[in-house]
Amino acid sequence: MTKIDTVILGILIVGVLLIYLNKKIKNRSIQHKLNTVKRANQKVVNFLEDEGYSISSIQETKTIITWVDGKEYQNKVKASILVKKRGHTYLAIVKTGNTDTKLAIVDIRSQLMEYYLAFQPYGFLLVDVRKKQIEKIFLSVISEKRELSTFYMYGIIAIIGLLFGFILYKIIFGG
Numbered sequence: 001m002t003k004i005d006t007v008i009l010g011i012l013i014v015g016v017l018l019i020y021l022n023k024k025i026k027n028r029s030i031q032h033k034l035n036t037v038k039r040a041n042q043k044v045v046n047f048l049e050d051e052g053y054s055i056s057s058i059q060e061t062k063t064i065i066t067w068v069d070g071k072e073y074q075n076k077v078k079a080s081i082l083v084k085k086r087g088h089t090y091l092a093i094v095k096t097g098n099t100d101t102k103l104a105i106v107d108i109r110s111q112l113m114e115y116y117l118a119f120q121p122y123g124f125l126l127v128d129v130r131k132k133q134i135e136k137i138f139l140s141v142i143s144e145k146r147e148l149s150t151f152y153m154y155g156i157i158a159i160i161g162l163l164f165g166f167i168l169y170k171i172i173f174g175g
Contacts, residue, residue, distance in 0.1 A: 042095050044081060047129050053083040053090070062118040077118040088122035090136075092116050095128040111140060 001009075045055055058081050066073045081092040093108070112124060116139050124137040 041094075043083065043129050047127065047132070048081070048083055048092060048125075048134075051134060051153055053085045053092075053125075056082040056084050056089065056168065058082075060119070064114070064118055075113055079115060079119055082119065082121070083125070089119075090123050090125045091119055091121040092125040092127050095126050112137065 007035060027116075045058070045108075049055065059078060060082055061076050061078045064075045065075055066075065079091050080094060083090050083092055115121070115124070123139075125136040126137060127133075
């Protein structure tokens with residue numbers, strides 16, 4: 001083996017060793033973050049369970065695909081805690097700091113819609129462990145076409161009812 005071969009072999013060994021160490025350090029950092037999140041979430045989980053909610057999943061991830069000009073983009077959406085109560089699934093959002101609820105909802109409205117698209121919960125729970133409060137948030141889309149079609153449907157039902165009543169009147173009382 002020549003000196004150049006030894007140098008190349010040394011570079012390869014050091015490169016593999018650096019890649020291995022880098023992965024170990026990243027895994028340790030991720031594990032530390034997960035442990036921190038678990039400790040913080042444990043208080044929330046205990047509080048939700050005390051309030052009658054059962055925990056469905058923690059840190060669940062879904063992928064949302066967006067197409068822009070025919071090009072696909074994938075994004076991950078992570079829900080902190082999914083819970084169930086009385087057959088309904090809720091996505092729990094942990095409130096931090098002293099932010100007013102109404103302001104917090106305005107700030108996270110687009111995030112709520114993203115969560116709604118990905119997880120399709122019945123509603124959201126804004127959880128404040130310090131104040132021992134849970135606020136329920138629901139989203140709904142009002143469709144003008146749906147309101148108009150409902151109006152027409154009630155009109156048609158009313159007309160059919162009137163016709164049925166008129167025919168029934170004629171049959172009973174003759175004429």
